[in-house]
Amino acid sequence: MKKILCILLAVCLVFGLAACGKKGDGKTHLKLWCIATESDANRPAYLDAIADYEAAHPDVKIDMEAYENESYKTKIKAAMMGGSSEDLPDIFFTWSGAFLGDFVDAGKVQLLDSYYGPYADAIPEVMLANTTYNGGHYGVPTTFNIVAMYANMDMLKEVGWDHVPETYEDLIACCDALVAAGKIPFGCAGKETWCVTEYLEPIIIKTIGYEALGKIFKGEATWNDPDIAKAVSTFQDMINKGYFDPAGIALGNDEVKANFLAGKTAFYQNGSWNTGEVDDASFKSAVALFPVMNSSRSSYDQTIGGPSDALAVCASSKNLDLASDAAIFLGKEICHYNYLNAVGLPAWIPDYDTSSLPALMVDIADIVAKCEGMVLFGDTAMSADPANTYLSYVAQVYGCEIDGEGFVAGLTKDLG
Amino acid sequence: MGVPPPLKEWENRIMNKLYSRKIHIIVFLLPALILFCGVLIAPIGASGYFSLFDWNGLGEKTFLGFANYRELFTSDEIGFLKALGNSLLLAVFSVFLQLPLALGLALTLGKKIKGERLFLSVYFMPVLISTVVIGQLWLKIYNPDYGILNVFLRSIGLEKWTRIWLGTKQTALGAVFVPTLWQYVGYHMLLLYAGVKSVPPELREAAMLDGASDRQVNRYIVLPYIKPIIRISVIFAVTGSLKSFDLIYVLTNGGPLHATEVPSTLMINMLFLRNRYGMGSTIAVMLIILCFGFALLISAIFREED
Numbered sequence: 115m116k117k118i119l120c121i122l123l124a125v126c127l128v129f130g131l132a133a134c135g136k137k138g139d140g141k142t143h144l145k146l147w148c149i150a151t152e153s154d155a156n157r158p159a160y161l162d163a164i165a166d167y168e169a170a171h172p173d174v175k176i177d178m179e180a181y182e183n184e185s186y187k188t189k190i191k192a193a194m195m196g197g198s199s200e201d202l203p204d205i206f207f208t209w210s211g212a213f214l215g216d217f218v219d220a221g222k223v224q225l226l227d228s229y230y231g232p233y234a235d236a237i238p239e240v241m242l243a244n245t246t247y248n249g250g251h252y253g254v255p256t257t258f259n260i261v262a263m264y265a266n267m268d269m270l271k272e273v274g275w276d277h278v279p280e281t282y283e284d285l286i287a288c289c290d291a292l293v294a295a296g297k298i299p300f301g302c303a304g305k306e307t308w309c310v311t312e313y314l315e316p317i318i319i320k321t322i323g324y325e326a327l328g329k330i331f332k333g334e335a336t337w338n339d340p341d342i343a344k345a346v347s348t349f350q351d352m353i354n355k356g357y358f359d360p361a362g363i364a365l366g367n368d369e370v371k372a373n374f375l376a377g378k379t380a381f382y383q384n385g386s387w388n389t390g391e392v393d394d395a396s397f398k399s400a401v402a403l404f405p406v407m408n409s410s411r412s413s414y415d416q417t418i419g420g421p422s423d424a425l426a427v428c429a430s431s432k433n434l435d436l437a438s439d440a441a442i443f444l445g446k447e448i449c450h451y452n453y454l455n456a457v458g459l460p461a462w463i464p465d466y467d468t469s470s471l472p473a474l475m476v477d478i479a480d481i482v483a484k485c486e487g488m489v490l491f492g493d494t495a496m497s498a499d500p501a502n503t504y505l506s507y508v509a510q511v512y513g514c515e516i517d518g519e520g521f522v523a524g525l526t527k528d529l530g
Numbered sequence: 531m532g533v534p535p536p537l538k539e540w541e542n543r544i545m546n547k548l549y550s551r552k553i554h555i556i557v558f559l560l561p562a563l564i565l566f567c568g569v570l571i572a573p574i575g576a577s578g579y580f581s582l583f584d585w586n587g588l589g590e591k592t593f594l595g596f597a598n599y600r601e602l603f604t605s606d607e608i609g610f611l612k613a614l615g616n617s618l619l620l621a622v623f624s625v626f627l628q629l630p631l632a633l634g635l636a637l638t639l640g641k642k643i644k645g646e647r648l649f650l651s652v653y654f655m656p657v658l659i660s661t662v663v664i665g666q667l668w669l670k671i672y673n674p675d676y677g678i679l680n681v682f683l684r685s686i687g688l689e690k691w692t693r694i695w696l697g698t699k700q701t702a703l704g705a706v707f708v709p710t711l712w713q714y715v716g717y718h719m720l721l722l723y724a725g726v727k728s729v730p731p732e733l734r735e736a737a738m739l740d741g742a743s744d745r746q747v748n749r750y751i752v753l754p755y756i757k758p759i760i761r762i763s764v765i766f767a768v769t770g771s772l773k774s775f776d777l778i779y780v781l782t783n784g785g786p787l788h789a790t791e792v793p794s795t796l797m798i799n800m801l802f803l804r805n806r807y808g809m810g811s812t813i814a815v816m817l818i819i820l821c822f823g824f825a826l827l828i829s830a831i832f833r834e835e836d
Binding site: 187188191192194195216217219220222304305360361362363364365497498499502503506509510513515528 | 607673697698799802
């Protein structure tokens with residue numbers, strides 16, 4: 115009896131192990147890594163896009179694995195370092211600019227030029243600029259976002275404002291009125307420095323203009339511009355006047371956003387991917403851009419943003435053609451659903467009904483349509499080491515450890 | 531009932547034969563040796579190798595010699611010395627605050643007090659809870675708006691004492707130390723409690739018969755007896771402080787403005803945010819050297835006292 119049991123167990127074990135190495139459904143499996151976790155606003159778009167792809171390709175199964183934003187950066191870099199095709203996904207989410215550029219330089223990413231053929235009219239070339247390296251397209255944009263200033267119109271109405279201030283003087287007057295009424299104008303998450311850049315960079319672009327800032331981020335111009343110091347001083351004046359929630363320095367972005375959605379702060383300046391959540395808030399909301407600081411160098415219709423989120427294909431994928439086609443299909447569809455869900459602007463030209471878009475998203479689309487120039491987020495545009503040096507100075511500005519001159523002098527010394 | 535003599539003789543013969551042939555010893559030790567080298571020695575060696583290069587983890591490596599080590603100790607931007615200082619401060623608090631507290635609890639519980647098991651479980655519980663959960667718990671406690679600490683201070687009329695505990699440079703380090711020390715009090719308590727329980731009862735009884743008080747019994751019988759365990763606890767406390775990472779990462783991630791930076795958070799920053807794998811490896815090597823160094827130093831201090 116014992117012998118029979120042993121043989122049965124051994125047989126089970128052998129079959130069990132065999133099953134580990136082979137998918138039982140007969141389909142080709144493509145592994146997709148992304149940051150669309152349960153709490154991420156992009157998740158519904160990913161799930162819908164995958165469902166569409168699998169319906170159109172019944173013999174292919176997309177295995178999506180989602181990781182939290184910060185840990186994903188560690189995971190994808192560690193996996194790329196390892197380099198074994200078993201460790202790597204077929205398709206992966208990436209930020210464009212320098213983040214993807216490092217992988218491209220190392221030969222880890224598949225060139226997608228030949229796969230874009232059927233989609234030539236579906237996406238403007240400018241939307242591919244941030245994922246283009248040495249003239250080749252290596253990424254598929256999944257969305258397009260700008261930094262937007264969301265306003266709680268109910269709070270503004272309580273202090274006598276029925277519209278979002280569009281000049282700097284009006285913004286200051288509005289913030290003074292809010293502070294006098296015991297309300298907090300802005301919230302900014304000091305624990306996540308990229309959130310501070312969502313305030314500082316719009317002020318800088320509205321002071322020195324998009325062309326100058328773009329050149330600085332690309333390393334083509336120096337940080338040594340006295341107007342940048344003035345922009346930083348403006349930001350710090352706003353902090354010192356009590357326009358920012360002092361508790362924000364210890365909070366993360368989710369908490370600061372929750373405070374805005376709960377009516378604790380009147381404004382929230384962050385990426386346009388928050389539009390859906392703001393639109394669902396219990397108060398009347400509106401959106402605008404940060405006002406102009408120096409009209410001789412900038413204008414209202416300039417902002418920070420661009421297509422940053424993208425999908426790319428690992429060069430080590432065993433199904434390169436299939437994964438490349440799937441990445442483009444998924445990128446386009448994620449973009450489609452993200453736009454309809456008010457999670458991001460369309461990098462791809464919409465070929466679907468957009469009449470059901472939330473009003474706030476339509477307003478942002480109008481802002482973008484009028485936009486005369488924009489610059490990609492600084493920490494995405496720069497490569498990892500200089501980006502973190504830059505973020506370190508931004509954190510010091512928010513903590514008022516250095517002033518405008520110190521910011522400019524430090525960055526000029528370290529980054530040129 | 532004993533083992534029959536013929537079997538015992540047979541066993542002895544086999545064992546003697548095994549021990550007399552070195553090849554057998556090597557074969558039996560080899561799996562553990564391979565595992566030890568693969569998991570511990572090889573990564574240390576790889577870190578040492580990478581620490582000599584400028585490398586972004588993906589492209590070509592550029593040999594720098596010991597330039598990364600020089601930069602580590604001289605660069606204000608990296609701030610390694612400040613991070614090391616924070617870790618050493620944590621080690622001081624750990625040795626002079628956490629361990630005495632753990633020892634006090636171990637001595638008290640070792641006296642067979644009522645509810646001994648319950649107290650043991652309660653004090654040990656934080657060690658069992660995931661650090662991320664503890665981090666989230668203390669994030670809520672320190673929340674400037676609704677955190678229980680500020681709410682309590684306001685409720686007793688001490689509003690001016692309320693702070694943004696994790697967001698102010700002056701308070702962040704202390705605020706991070708409290709849960710870090712609190713979490714492992716139970717761990718050291720359990721180590722020391724096991725030592726206290728191993729003291730032979732006849733030694734205690736003899737001292738009591740000679741008229742020694744509880745304090746004297748602890749001072750002259752228990753503490754000398756558990757000295758090896760105290761030494762282990764001190765080594766764990768100091769090396770644990772140097773390696774501290776998870777709770778600080780959850781609570782502040784080294785901020786605000788690097789006020790709570792420790793070598794491990796700095797290492798992660800260099801490796802995965804700045805893509806400076808050479809510098810990250812240099813910090814890893816320094817951590818290993820420091821941990822070994824302190825372990826040897828503490829052992830030497832205890833040996834000298836003996």
